[in-house]
Each structure stands twice: as C-alpha cells, then as structure tokens.
Amino acid sequence: MKGEINEKIPAELKVSLLANGVNFDMDMFKEYKRDFYDNQFVYGRTSKSVMPEHKFPQVLLLGDGVVTALLRRESSPWNLKIDEESRVMLYHHNEFVQEVALPERPPFFGKHLSDGTPTESIIAVAGEQTPGFFIYPDCWFFANGKPCKFCSLKSTRKTAGKNMVSSFSEQNIAEATRLFQNTKWRDIPLISITAGTAETDEETLEYIIKPIKAVHDACDPKIPIHVLVHPPHNLDLIDEYKKAGVTSIAFNIEVYDRNIFKDICPSKHLYYGYDKWFSAVERAVEVFGDYKAFCGLVWGLEPIESTMKANEVMIDKGIGITSNIFHADPGTGLAHRPHLDEESTLTLSKHTQKLFNEYPAARTIFEVSMRSTIDWEAKRGDFS
Numbered sequence: 001m002k003g004e005i006n007e008k009i010p011a012e013l014k015v016s017l018l019a020n021g022v023n024f025d026m027d028m029f030k031e032y033k034r035d036f037y038d039n040q041f042v043y044g045r046t047s048k049s050v051m052p053e054h055k056f057p058q059v060l061l062l063g064d065g066v067v068t069a070l071l072r073r074e075s076s077p078w079n080l081k082i083d084e085e086s087r088v089m090l091y092h093h094n095e096f097v098q099e100v101a102l103p104e105r106p107p108f109f110g111k112h113l114s115d116g117t118p119t120e121s122i123i124a125v126a127g128e129q130t131p132g133f134f135i136y137p138d139c140w141f142f143a144n145g146k147p148c149k150f151c152s153l154k155s156t157r158k159t160a161g162k163n164m165v166s167s168f169s170e171q172n173i174a175e176a177t178r179l180f181q182n183t184k185w186r187d188i189p190l191i192s193i194t195a196g197t198a199e200t201d202e203e204t205l206e207y208i209i210k211p212i213k214a215v216h217d218a219c220d221p222k223i224p225i226h227v228l229v230h231p232p233h234n235l236d237l238i239d240e241y242k243k244a245g246v247t248s249i250a251f252n253i254e255v256y257d258r259n260i261f262k263d264i265c266p267s268k269h270l271y272y273g274y275d276k277w278f279s280a281v282e283r284a285v286e287v288f289g290d291y292k293a294f295c296g297l298v299w300g301l302e303p304i305e306s307t308m309k310a311n312e313v314m315i316d317k318g319i320g321i322t323s324n325i326f327h328a329d330p331g332t333g334l335a336h337r338p339h340l341d342e343e344s345t346l347t348l349s350k351h352t353q354k355l356f357n358e359y360p361a362a363r364t365i366f367e368v369s370m371r372s373t374i375d376w377e378a379k380r381g382d383f384s
C-alpha cells in the first residue's frame with residue numbers, strides 16, 4: 001500500500017498519480033529514443049513550463065487497459081526514470097513499483113492534408129486512441145474576461161498549442177476524417193468532438209454544428225459521434241446536433257453546488273444560468289435518449305458530498321454521469337488550488353462504481369480508459 005491506495009491495482013495507482021502528479025527530469029522524454037505519441041496540447045497545459053519540444057507523452061499506460069494523464073509535479077512521491085534498455089520505470093520515492101508503457105503514435109499522424117495542413121495539427125486524439133477534433137477552440141468567455149477558473153484553453157493555444165489548427169474548413173475536416181477512418185490501426189468505436197463556447201446560436205450553427213455535419217458526412221461507414229459543447233440558447237438547436245449526426249452529447253456544468261458554480265464558472269452563470277443548464281441537459285436526454293446526454297463534473301471543486309449527490313440525482317433521471325479529476329493548470333485562476341486527495345478521489349470512484357452497478361443501463365462516454373477520469377474503470381468495477 002502507498003498511502004491510501006493499493007498500487008498493484010492500476011485504477012488505484014491512477015488515482016494516486018492524478019492526485020499527486022509525478023516527478024521526472026523536464027528533458028527526460030526529449031532525449032528518449034523510441035517513438036511514442038506525445039502531447040498535442042489541444043486545450044490544456046497541465047504541467048508548468050511544458051512545451052511540445054519536451055515531448056511529454058499524451059498518457060502513461062499503467063497496465064490492464066488503464067491509462068492516466070501525465071501531470072509533472074516536483075513535490076510528488078512518484079517519480080519516473082528511464083533505464084538502460086529504454087524502459088520507463090515508475091518509483092515511489094526510491095522504491096521501484098512497475099514499468100509503465102508509452103502510447104503508440106497514431107499512424108495517421110506525420111502526414112499532410114492536400115492543402116499542406118499537418119495531420120497532427122488538425123486531428124485531436126483524445127486519451128490513447130480516440131480520434132476527433134477540437135473545433136472552435138476560441139471560447140468567448142476569455143474575451144469577456146470571465147472564463148471558467150480551471151480552464152487553460154486560451155493560454156495553451158497561445159503557447160504550447162499554438163500550432164494546432166483553429167479554423168476548420170469543411171474540406172479539411174472531411175479529408176482528415178477519411179484519413180483516420182481509412183488508416184489501418186485500431187477500431188474506431190467513436191469520434192470525439194469538443195468545442196469552446198460561441199457567443200450566439202448563429203455562430204454555434206456555423207462554426208460548431210456545420211463542421212460536425214462535415215465529419216458525419218465524410219464517415220463511411222457511419223460511426224458514433226460524441227460532442228462536448230456548451231448548450232445552445234435556443235434549446236431547439238439540440239435537435240440540430242442530432243440531425244448533424246451526433247449520437248451522444250455532453251453539456252458539462254462542472255460544479256453542482258449553485259454558489260460554487262457561480263464562483264468557478266462565472267460566465268456560464270451570468271450568460272446562461274444554472275437552472276437553464278439543467279433544462280438543456282434534460283432536453284438533451286429527450287433528444288438523444290437515456291444515458292446518451294451527459295453532464296460532467298470536475299471532481300475537486302466542491303465538497304465530495306455535493307458531487308455524490310449530483311451524480312445520484314442525475315443518474316436517476318437518465319442523465320449520463322462523467323467526471324474530470326481536477327488538475328491545477330499553470331496560468332489559470334485555480335493554479336494554486338490543491339488537487340483532490342487520494343482518499344477523497346477513491347471515495348468518489350467507489351461511489352461512482354456503486355451507481356453504475358445500481359443503474360446498469362448507465363454507460364460511459366468512451367469504451368476505453370481516458371486521461372483524467374475514472375469513469376470507465378468504475379463501470380468495469382476496478383475499485384475494491
């Protein structure tokens with residue numbers, strides 16, 4: 001046992017690595033000889049001063065299908081070293097724990113679209129292997145000076161992520177979709193699309209829903225498309241997402257406690273509102289079906305009792321529950337906020353697992369382990 005967790009269980013090891021981060025030499029991966037999939041910086045910069053040339057892996061593979069985000073934190077008891085045979089070894093202080101693997105670079109990277117766009121600048125691979133796009137990476141809450149306090153989208157796109165494409169022609173979207181769908185690699189059970197927040201519904205239609213339709217139209221055969229967006233002002237637009245080919249949707253309120261929500265997500269509160277948010281989520285359940293409309297929470301921004309209550313209420317209404325475990329991103333309003341500790345993260349993980357057992361129809365967005373959430377691990381029953 002290391003602290004609260006049993007490090008022999010990959011899901012519990014992940015909890016600890018997310019709570020504490022891991023320490024390693026900043027240039028360790030820059031000098032690593034073997035090829036692997038390094039971080040694209042699509043929307044978040046989770047470690048201080050990291051840039052693409054540092055080649056931090058997108059995820060670490062802990063075994064048994066479990067992957068985790070790599071958060072570099074110099075104060076962590078966990079540390080990584082590379083041995084003479086180029087294996088990446090995980091230690092707890094000076095005690096060897098296990099080897100960890102690095103993700104494979106998707107074979108559709110390293111190519112160019114017909115207009116010269118590098119594929120890794122337009123295709124965003126979520127987690128280890130789920131392809132998709134971050135369209136409209138320009139949330140207007142930064143322009144009004146009141147972004148969600150944990151969000152590093154703007155600073156990431158100005159620094160480490162500045163080579164990522166920020167405007168998407170339908171032709172490029174279609175070409176990129178055909179490319180990843182036709183490249184022999186792994187099965188693609190789902191395409192993942194995320195967008196920042198547009199100020200008006202007209203912009204949402206033009207810059208978010210239209211490109212999504214281009215993805216769907218280019219798919220052959222058609223495959224499920226999951227979308228994470230801010231809900232539209234006119235709730236009838238939720239139907240437009242479905243018509244564009246979306247099969248599941250997430251409107252993440254992030255924080256269930258009304259007062260903490262106001263503080264942490266000031267623009268979502270001011271320009272949309274807590275009650276309307278849940279009306280939008282409930283409308284999405286009507287449009288997409290039970291457990292195909294999700295409302296995500298960031299674990300660690302409110303008391304764990306509030307998160308548990310939220311998930312109980314939502315899952316009972318057919319709303320999909322999904323988590324994002326808080327990481328303090330440099331340059332954000334919460335850069336110095338402590339991470340949720342292991343014990344609390346484990347309590348929430350076990351509670352989520354219990355809910356998945358009680359509501360077997362409830363599903364996770366992704367059918368694989370993802371970076372900063374234990375949804376899939378809890379659904380699988382990994383927590384003892």
Ligand code: SF4
Nearest residue numbers: 139141147148151196
């Ligand atoms: S809505 Fe909030 S979390 Fe989403 S991109 Fe804008 S500031 Fe970031």
